Amino acid sequence: MNNTCVLVTCPMFTYLEQELETRFNLIKLWDHSSSKAEFFNNYSSSIKAVVGNTKVGADAKLIDSLPNLEIVASYSVGLDKIDLDKCKQRGIKVTNTPDVLTDDVADLAIGLALAVLRKVCVCDQFVRSGNWISGDFGLATKFSGKSVGIVGLGRIGSAIAKRAEAFQCPISYHSRSKKPNTNYKYYSNIVDLAANCEILVVACALTEETHHIVNRKVIDALGPKGFLINIARGAHVDEPELVSALLEGRLGGAGLDVFENEPEPPEQLFALDNVVLVPHVGSDTGETSKAMADLVISNLEAHFKGKPLLTPVI
Amino acid sequence: MENHQERSDHRSQDLPQVLVIKPPPVLTLFEDKFISSKFQLLKAWESTLPLDQFLTNYAGSVRAVLCSGASPITADIIRLLPSLQLVITASAGVNHIDLTECRRLGIAVTNAAGVFSDDGADAAVGLLIDVLRKVSAADRYVRNGLWPVKGDYALGSKLGGKRVGVVGLGGFGSAVAKRLEAFGCTVLYNSRTQKPSVPYPFYSTVLELAADSDSLIICCGLTAETRHMINREVLLALGKQGVIVNIARGAIINEKEMVECLVRGEIGGAGLDVFENEPNVPEELFGLDNVVLSPHRVVFTPESFVAASELVVGNLEAFFSNKPLLSPVIYE
Numbered sequence: 001m002n003n004t005c006v007l008v009t010c011p012m013f014t015y016l017e018q019e020l021e022t023r024f025n026l027i028k029l030w031d032h033s034s035s036k037a038e039f040f041n042n043y044s045s046s047i048k049a050v051v052g053n054t055k056v057g058a059d060a061k062l063i064d065s066l067p068n069l070e071i072v073a074s075y076s077v078g079l080d081k082i083d084l085d086k087c088k089q090r091g092i093k094v095t096n097t098p099d100v101l102t103d104d105v106a107d108l109a110i111g112l113a114l115a116v117l118r119k120v121c122v123c124d125q126f127v128r129s130g131n132w133i134s135g136d137f138g139l140a141t142k143f144s145g146k147s148v149g150i151v152g153l154g155r156i157g158s159a160i161a162k163r164a165e166a167f168q169c170p171i172s173y174h175s176r177s178k179k180p181n182t183n184y185k186y187y188s189n190i191v192d193l194a195a196n197c198e199i200l201v202v203a204c205a206l207t208e209e210t211h212h213i214v215n216r217k218v219i220d221a222l223g224p225k226g227f228l229i230n231i232a233r234g235a236h237v238d239e240p241e242l243v244s245a246l247l248e249g250r251l252g253g254a255g256l257d258v259f260e261n262e263p264e265p266p267e268q269l270f271a272l273d274n275v276v277l278v279p280h281v282g283s284d285t286g287e288t289s290k291a292m293a294d295l296v297i298s299n300l301e302a303h304f305k306g307k308p309l310l311t312p313v314i
Numbered sequence: 315m316e317n318h319q320e321r322s323d324h325r326s327q328d329l330p331q332v333l334v335i336k337p338p339p340v341l342t343l344f345e346d347k348f349i350s351s352k353f354q355l356l357k358a359w360e361s362t363l364p365l366d367q368f369l370t371n372y373a374g375s376v377r378a379v380l381c382s383g384a385s386p387i388t389a390d391i392i393r394l395l396p397s398l399q400l401v402i403t404a405s406a407g408v409n410h411i412d413l414t415e416c417r418r419l420g421i422a423v424t425n426a427a428g429v430f431s432d433d434g435a436d437a438a439v440g441l442l443i444d445v446l447r448k449v450s451a452a453d454r455y456v457r458n459g460l461w462p463v464k465g466d467y468a469l470g471s472k473l474g475g476k477r478v479g480v481v482g483l484g485g486f487g488s489a490v491a492k493r494l495e496a497f498g499c500t501v502l503y504n505s506r507t508q509k510p511s512v513p514y515p516f517y518s519t520v521l522e523l524a525a526d527s528d529s530l531i532i533c534c535g536l537t538a539e540t541r542h543m544i545n546r547e548v549l550l551a552l553g554k555q556g557v558i559v560n561i562a563r564g565a566i567i568n569e570k571e572m573v574e575c576l577v578r579g580e581i582g583g584a585g586l587d588v589f590e591n592e593p594n595v596p597e598e599l600f601g602l603d604n605v606v607l608s609p610h611r612v613v614f615t616p617e618s619f620v621a622a623s624e625l626v627v628g629n630l631e632a633f634f635s636n637k638p639l640l641s642p643v644i645y646e
Contacts, residue, residue: 103472103473103474103497103498104447104472104473104474107443107447107472107473107474107497108443108447108449110439110443110497111440111443111444111447111449112449114436114437114439114440114443114444115440115444115449115450115453118436118437118440118615120437120440120441120444120449120450120606120608121444121449121450121453121454123607123608123609123611124444124450124606124607124608125450125454126609127595127600127607127608127609128600128607132592132593132595132609133593133594136339136609137609137611137614138614139343139614139615139616139619140611140614140615141615141616142432142433142436142615142616142617142618143436143440144432144433144435144436145432145617162496163493163496163497165496166492166493166495166496167432167436167493168432262461263461263462263465264461264462265456265461267459270456270457276449276453277453277456277457278449278452278453278456278467279452279455279456279461279466279467280466281447281448281452281467281470284466284467284469284470285446285447285469285470285471285472286469286470286471286472287471287472287475288472289469
């Protein structure tokens with residue numbers, strides 16, 4: 001296996017790269033950025049696996065350039081950066097990292113909601129800048145008991161619901177189809193969901209159908225007392241509409257882990273007190289990063305040993 | 315018009331007075347809720363007289379006083395209120411009231427504990443998640459334009475599976491515990507006495523609790539026993555990865571020792587809403603990214619304040635109608 005060539009698309013996690021290096025002939029795509037043509041001449045036919053992530057995945061162009069590619073093991077649960085149709089056509093296997101990151105992403109969703117509603121970051125800044133001495137702060141918004149609407153009730157959406165329930169938040173959701181075995185209220189239309197909840201959390205996969213699923217209509221329905229939390233993908237939200245709604249006070253606030261154009265979130269949000277902005281850290285804990293890396297490695301090892309994949313997508 | 319004015323003056327002269335030395339935040343923000351047919355407010359802070367003179371001149375027949383942390387009810391104050399029968403605080407904490415003296419003189423005390431539990435617990439969990447997942451620090455990172463320049467932010471620490479020690483399992487502590495369970499945390503606790511109906515493991519000392527916990531959440535009242543209960547020894551037992559969250563009273567923690575531990579990296583981080591000498595906060599904390607600071611406002615939401623106003627007024631109206639108090643503090 002040590003001779004097997006595995007391409008990693010961008011710097012992800014040192015531990016992952018180290019573990020890959022001990023097992024495979026690891027090729028780092030970014031080491032060859034200046035001589036791409038040469039790189040492809042030398043390596044393309046020997047690369048059998050690609051490890052991608054949410055920044056750089058495996059698009060049609062990359063897949064086409066690797067004639068002997070057998071497997072794409074994504075260091076993420078999201079698959080929006082992988083051309084799944086192309087993989088299916090070519091018989092290329094795809095794995096991702098579900099479950100191991102569910103808790104962290106759900107924790108962050110609640111953490112963002114608490115931070116926005118209870119103004120945690122603003123308070124922290126207030127104290128650090130010495131303003132407490134001269135004046136007092138106003139009131140924040142209570143979180144417990146607020147109605148939470150979840151877009152996408154998969155693993156992450158369900159985990160968010162479970163946590164919000166401990167705060168006595170009534171839960172409702174929208175997804176492609178109603179889920180059996182849940183008591184949460186279902187809305188077949190996302191605008192209705194937004195109109196009937198106070199905190200809207202985006203937790204679905206990014207597909208053609210869900211692109212800009214949170215649009216002007218949804219934002220208007222959520223309203224000046226409503227809050228949007230996005231721990232899914234920036235492209236779920238029509239970002240210019242979101243920005244203008246926040247600037248104009250038509251939306252109560254937002255907690256955002258993802259943006260349409262990472263790593264450059266809209267600067268107009270930087271001065272607002274009712275937003276919390278974090279740099280795509282949903283699964284970024286030491287514990288989970290390692291668990292994700294281990295899962296990528298296990299999937300690759302299983303594939304090259306002819307064993308069943310642990311978390312296959314196709 | 316004059317007639318009406320005279321009549322309302324006359325009527326207001328009949329209403330029993332409730333002394334307020336300094337207005338609690340609840341009164342400042344929701345004064346209209348304190349208009350009652352059963353009492354009127356005697357606002358000491360509006361007078362230019364020194365307090366003891368004001369009380370001697372005007373508060374001789376006052377039977378009730380509404381106080382808060384900014385206006386402690388000491389034995390000296392009580393001595394100047396010969397008719398005092400009730401002390402009401404708009405806070406959960408009662409450490410600013412001389413309970414011993416009140417008990418000695420048969421003065422009843424009511425507080426506002428129950429109405430703040432949800433908001434207090436929400437804030438405690440919010441602070442804990444913020445420290446572990448670096449939410450405020452990451453938010454600053456983004457706003458300072460560092461994401462495109464310096465790349466990915468540092469990794470945080472997972473909340474799920476952490477052992478969280480709750481110090482004090484009263485209203486706040488129980489509400490915190492219930493929430494943490496939903497995140498997959500293991501809840502442990504220390505309290506004056508073990509609670510038999512509670513599923514969490516009990517530790518008889520804070521030191522033992524800290525040694526077995528990844529995080530400590532302080533939810534107990536400030537008393538002579540709990541003053542500086544969290545000291546260097548306890549913090550070292552909590553350890554280098556340990557996080558402490560305090561939503562109770564600053565003086566429960568030896569602040570000087572905690573600051574040293576934080577600066578030296580002997581504990582992992584802290585989420586603090588309360589401090590020993592508010593509004594002064596040790597400046598050494600301002601430069602630390604593993605600390606989240608809050609200006610004593612974990613219960614500052616409209617819902618909590620409205621509920622607190624209603625509880626305070628409810629207690630006062632009950633008192634003046636000779637009915638049972640709604641939220642008396644039971645002396646132990």
